[in-house]
Amino acid sequence: xxxxxxxxxxxxxxxxxxxxxxxxxxxxxxxxxxxxxxxxxxxxxxxxxxxxxxxxxxxxxxxxxxxxxxxxxxxxxxxxxxxxxxxxxxxxxxxxxxxxxxxxxxxxxxxxxxxxxxxxxxxxxxxxxxxxxxxxxxxxxxxxxxxxxxxxxxxxxxxxxxxxxxxxxxxxxxxxxxxxxxxxxxxxxxxxxxxxxxxxxxxxxxxxxxxxxxxxxxxxxxxxxxxxxxxxxxxxx
Amino acid sequence: xxxxxxxxxxxxxxxxxxxxxxxxxxxxxxxxxxxxxxxxxxxxxxxxxxxxxxxxxxxxxxxxxxxxxxxxxxxxxxxxxxxxxxxxxxxxxxxxxxxxxxxxxxxxxxxxxxxxxxxxxxxxxxxxxxxxxxxxxxxxxxxxxxxxxxxxxxxxxxxxxxxxxxxxxxxxxxxxxxxxxxxxxxxxxxxxxxxxxxxxxxxxxxxxxxxxxxxxxxxxxxxxxxxxxxxxxxxxx
Numbered sequence: 001x002x003x004x005x006x007x008x009x010x011x012x013x014x015x016x017x018x019x020x021x022x023x024x025x026x027x028x029x030x031x032x033x034x035x036x037x038x039x040x041x042x043x044x045x046x047x048x049x050x051x052x053x054x055x056x057x058x059x060x061x062x063x064x065x066x067x068x069x070x071x072x073x074x075x076x077x078x079x080x081x082x083x084x085x086x087x088x089x090x091x092x093x094x095x096x097x098x099x100x101x102x103x104x105x106x107x108x109x110x111x112x113x114x115x116x117x118x119x120x121x122x123x124x125x126x127x128x129x130x131x132x133x134x135x136x137x138x139x140x141x142x143x144x145x146x147x148x149x150x151x152x153x154x155x156x157x158x159x160x161x162x163x164x165x166x167x168x169x170x171x172x173x174x175x176x177x178x179x180x181x182x183x184x185x186x187x188x189x190x191x192x193x194x195x196x197x198x199x200x201x202x203x204x205x206x207x208x209x210x211x212x213x214x215x216x217x218x219x220x221x222x223x224x225x226x227x228x229x230x231x232x233x234x235x236x237x
Numbered sequence: 238x239x240x241x242x243x244x245x246x247x248x249x250x251x252x253x254x255x256x257x258x259x260x261x262x263x264x265x266x267x268x269x270x271x272x273x274x275x276x277x278x279x280x281x282x283x284x285x286x287x288x289x290x291x292x293x294x295x296x297x298x299x300x301x302x303x304x305x306x307x308x309x310x311x312x313x314x315x316x317x318x319x320x321x322x323x324x325x326x327x328x329x330x331x332x333x334x335x336x337x338x339x340x341x342x343x344x345x346x347x348x349x350x351x352x353x354x355x356x357x358x359x360x361x362x363x364x365x366x367x368x369x370x371x372x373x374x375x376x377x378x379x380x381x382x383x384x385x386x387x388x389x390x391x392x393x394x395x396x397x398x399x400x401x402x403x404x405x406x407x408x409x410x411x412x413x414x415x416x417x418x419x420x421x422x423x424x425x426x427x428x429x430x431x432x433x434x435x436x437x438x439x440x441x442x443x444x445x446x447x448x449x450x451x452x453x454x455x456x457x458x459x460x461x462x463x464x465x466x467x468x469x470x471x472x473x474x
Contacts, residue, residue, distance in 0.1 A: 035291075045282030045283070045285075045301070046283075048279060054275075054327075057275065058308065061275065061279070061305055062309075064305075065278075065306060068301075069302060072299075086290070086292050090291075
């Protein structure tokens with residue numbers, strides 16, 4: 001035996017991808033993120049119609065375009081892994097569409113909060129999972145989740161609206177809780193359906209995994225960050 | 238008098254922008270193009286919902302994102318010219334919105350043709366006008382009109398659909414004529430409203446202009462290119 005195995009990432013990735021279940025889980029994950037971005041694009045473009053001014057419309061449309069810009073790289077990587085990008089997305093269409101159906105914003109402010117809080121939740125969740133993946137996949141995912149750079153715009157608009165009408169704060173706080181609840185419901189359904197993706201979190205011979213306590217801590221971190229975002233908007237969570 | 242005036246573009250631009258009417262016309266033109274792109278983004282994102290497959294949806298959403306990507310540069314240039322980008326767009330909102338209201342696609346194929354033919358018409362028209370402008374403005378406009386690179390996709394999908402159902406060809410040919418008619422109607426309204434923009438075409442002391450015969454030839458060229466695009470789709474014009 002040589003002294004110690006090299007632990008550079010390309011070797012790790014090579015070893016990891018020899019496990020068909022690992023490859024399947026990565027294809028699932030990239031497919032889910034890609035469809036999530038396409039879907040976010042569509043909903044943000046839809047929300048842009050509710051914008052009170054042309055300037056607001058351009059700001060939200062910029063967020064939509066930024067989401068969409070990530071899709072091409074995810075699709076390229078899926079093709080490199082020998083997967084058809086659209087087949088990879090297919091298992092996640094129903095859950096993501098259902099999430100959006102159940103959280104259709106009633107007005108401009110609900111749309112803004114959904115963009116900010118929903119995007120933040122998805123990003124936190126995928127980043128947590130990415131920590132257990134090979135470096136190439138992790139870098140791709142982190143790049144795909146880069147902030148669309150409009151958080152300040154959302155915070156500014158929502159805080160100003162609440163300052164002008166305090167009743168709005170109560171309604172929007174409830175809305176934030178509903179977004180979180182619906183995201184968890186759909187994420188759970190996906191986890192129950194996709195064995196490879198769930199197994200990924202449990203780890204493998206050559207990959208560290210998460211025990212139940214670690215999964216609990218992960219959800220605590222995600223919930224805490226959600227509460228921070230709500231506080232940033234001036235809302236109870 | 239010095240021998241001959243320098244004709245490099247920066248000097249030309251400098252001289253041209255000393256004429257307040259020239260500056261006003263350029264602000265109008267950039268505002269119209271910017272709102273046109275924002276509006277095209279919205280309509281294409283809307284059409285993406287009609288896509289029969291996820292692959293088709295991604296193709297049309299890519300066109301939408303490409304249109305939107307040009308807006309930031311136009312807005313930067315408007316700000317450099319001392320104009321508020323959103324005020325510059327305002328005079329064109331009604332005409333462009335009316336164009337879209339009167340040409341709401343009834344199905345996926347009408348949407349595809351509108352994207353291809355409408356985009357082509359707008360591009361030809363703005364390019365014709367850009368030929369009479371200073372180099373900086375011309376380069377910016379030409380860059381803003383770069384083909385979103387999906388023409389081949391549209392041609393492929395429309396031709397295949399007509400091959401499968403010949404009656405479709407008749408309906409879509411009528412649709413192409415309606416798009417052209419509505420574009421001309423709205424363009425004429427804008428020209429009647431915006432004096433600086435119309436005066437631009439007539440030229441100035443230091444800029445060549447168009448006489449009526451030249452304007453006639455310009456419309457002939459635009460009409461011919463429209464007919465070429467329709468033929469490319471396998472449709473009578």
